[in-house]
Amino acid sequence: MKKSIIIALLLCGVLVNAQEKKWTLLECVNHALENNISIAQSELDVNLADINKNQARSNFLPTLSANGSYSVNTGANINPATNQFENNTFRSVSGAINSGVNIFSGLANWKTLQRAKINKMASEYRLDKMKDDISLFVANSFLQILFNREQLKVLMSQNDVTKGNIENTQQLVDAGVLPRGDLLELKATDATQLQQIIAAENTLFISKLGLAQMLQLKDYETFDISDDDYGLVGGDILEKQATEIVEKAKEEVNDVKIAQTNFELAEKDLELQKTNYYPTLSGFWGYNTRWASTQLNPFTGEDIPFIDQLYLFDGTSVGVQLNVPIFNRFTTRNNVKRSKVEVERSKYLLEQAKIDLESTVYQAYNDAKNSKKTYEAALQTEEARLLAFEYAKERYDVGMSNAFDFNQSRIVYENSQSDVIRTKYDYIFKLKVLEFYFGLPITDLN
Known part of the structure; x- marks a missing residue:
């Protein structure tokens, strides 16, 4: 009996710990990378590319058969x-x-091996790019949950203030200092805030649900992220020049690497087509x-x-x-021409990838700088709105202002609080994107 009780207590402890688990950003990103189906498929592409490379090596060996x-x-x-x-x-x-x-075939085996090596590198770059995209998407979803949670806290805090004002106003109405209409106005505000809280709770749940589904977790109800109070990440990246970030991005971001390997593959395909002009010599x-x-x-x-x-x-x-080879109805010549076209096409795509990356980095750099300015302006606005709200509250408490004017001041202040939260997390994400282009990890929010 005692043993059964101990086992039951242990199981309950495990269940409670599982329900109380709070996911950090690093845990979310790592779990997504380990369980994402698209990544698993891309890893299979890497395995196939490795098999093709081994086969290209094996083509140098002689054949042996028996019958x-x-x-x-x-x-x-x-x-x-x-x-x-x-x-x-x-x-x-x-x-x-x-x-x-095979004694000689225009170095076809050697060029095939070179192509297979490049193709494996390209498949690895595509896998890395997919991991980067998913990491950014998870980070964005994680920050969205933080924003929604902070927004809910602000709304609940605002409602607590409103309830306190209702109690104070009730006393003033009972004392005949304020008209009953002011009390009714505050009660209407309280009802509106409760509706906003319910909507915010639903928005928070949906954002958690979306991240849980992205992580392929089944227990949606208990999923939550860590309760750490995330402040602003360091803005040191903005002290660098945009050109420096662009050059670093060319080394770190996989888009240009993929375009570069595709260009090299096209060149190898052209070389392979040209080997068909040469005679072949084999021994048996x-x-x-x-x-x-x-x-x-x-x-x-x-x-x-x-x-x-x-x-x-x-x-x-x-x-x-x-x-x-003497004449094969111009098949080899036309294949060579097609390969030349593909080389030119891939060359243009490589140049376009470099231009796109440069444009994207410059845009991300400007977005991060502007989001910083927007956040700082939102803080100043919140500070000014707070002073105005406190002044309006003082006037209302002594009967020098009506409930409508007081509520207008309160609404403006509450909006400024929401703007601070929104611009804060927008600034954080844009900084992380810029750091990503510079090769820094996106999983650190401290």
């Missing part, structure tokens, strides 16, 4: 031992071993032997034993084969 056959022949058939027609029933066995080696070696049940010894008239026939009728062949 054998056993048959029962009736009627007129060629005796494999004598190569003559026999109108008789006999059994026959034949076997051979063959080997071939073969060994074969045979046996027939009707083969007789010409001196004794007896059947020649199986093993003896294998030695008696075996043979080898060795040689080289030259194949010279």
Whole structure:
């Protein structure tokens, strides 16, 4: 009985710990990278590229094959031992071993290996880009939850203030200092704020649900992120020049790397097509032997034993084969022309990728600088609105202002609080994007 109680308590403790788990940004990103289906598929592409590279290496090896056959022949058939027609029933066995080696084919094997290496590198870049995109998406979703949670806290705090004002106003109305309409105005404000709180709670839940689904978690109800009070991340990245960030981005961001490897692949494809202009030279070696049940010894008239026939009728062949392309209806020439077009296309795409990256980084740099200014302006506005609200409250408390004017001042102040939260997390995310282009991790919010 005591043992059962202990086990039950342990299970309850595990369940409580599981429900109380708070996910950090790093945990969210790592879990998404480990469980995302698109990433798993991209990893399979990397594996296939590695297999293709190994196959390209194996193409330098000679081939080796063996074959054998056993048959029962009736009627007129060629005796494999004598190569003559026999109108008789006999059994026959034949076997051979063959080997071939590519001596020269315009360096096609070497170029194929080079292409396979580049293709593997390209698949790795595509995988890294997908991981980067998912990391940014998770970070954005994580920050959205933080924003929604802070917004909910502000609304609840504002409602607490409103409830306090209702109590104070009730006393002033009962004392005949303020008209009853002011109390009704505050109660209407309280009801409106409760509606806003409910909407904010729903928005917060939906944002958590979205991140939980992105992480492929099943327990949506208990999913939550850590309760750490995240402040502003360091803005040191803004002290760098935009040109410096652009040059660093060309080394770190995978978009240009992918375009560069695609250009190199197109060049290798062109080289491979040109190898079809060259003659090919291959070597071969073969060994074969045979046996027939009707083969007789010409001196004794007896059947020649199986093993003896294998030695008696075996043979080898060795040689080289030259194949010279003369005319194939301009297929090779047209394929070369197509490959040249693809080289030019990929070259333009590479240049466009560099231009796009430079434009994107400059835009991200300006967005981060402007978001910083916007956040600082929002802080100043909030400070000014707070002073105005406190002044309006003092006037209202002594009966020098009506509830409508007081509520207008309160609404403006509350909006300024929301703007501070919104601009804060917008600034954080844009800083993280800019740091991402500079090669810094996006999982650190401290």
